[in-house]
Amino acid sequence: DTGVSQDPRHKITKRGQNVTFRCDPISEHNRLYWYRQTLGQGPEFLTYFQNEAQLEKSRLLSDRFSAERPKGSFSTLEIQRTEQGDSAMYLCASSLASDLGETQYFGPGTRLLVL
């Protein structure tokens, strides 16, 4: 296991369609994060899991977005009824949380284009 992987790397969809992205974290990591990054900006936090529990969701995460991490391993991020404004890079990161803080390691991202 060499790092965080994400699938697909690119997705083009039509407005109104549903899309699902997958993230496989580094195997021993207990936390998994989703971020969104638009052109010229830094990553913005969307949500994170500690094991299988979703501990926090950003206000950026509308009702059309849902994330799961069913067995505390891989995670999926689904966007329903996509809108053109959803076009962005979706980044996944994982970390091993401890009392001494954590370092997040990022995957290559999924670039979404909504037409």
Next chain:
Amino acid sequence: AQKVTQAQTEISVVEKEDVTLDCVYETRDTTYYLFWYKQPPSGELVFLIRRNSFDEQNEISGRYSWNFQKSTSSFNFTITASQVVDSAVYFCALSDRTGGFKTIFGAGTRLFVKA
């Protein structure tokens, strides 16, 4: 509130020049962590360094060095003898206890190194 400011949007240098990327952060916590990440054109965020708030010792790693100054809330990054391969967007980031140790990113500095 947490905030990370990278005032330099773009920097252009000629190969072999030294370049410093500025980062100013805001936090009310006494325990926090600062990070630098590199994002090359491929898009993947690459972790470079993490500093803990209780350790102000500067660090050098090859051509990279970091200057952490709590008095000015700054965590600047210097690349010595820059190379074309250093061309990328560099993000400074912060996580603290109040934010649940979520990572907040600056807007990034795009570095162009010309041959």
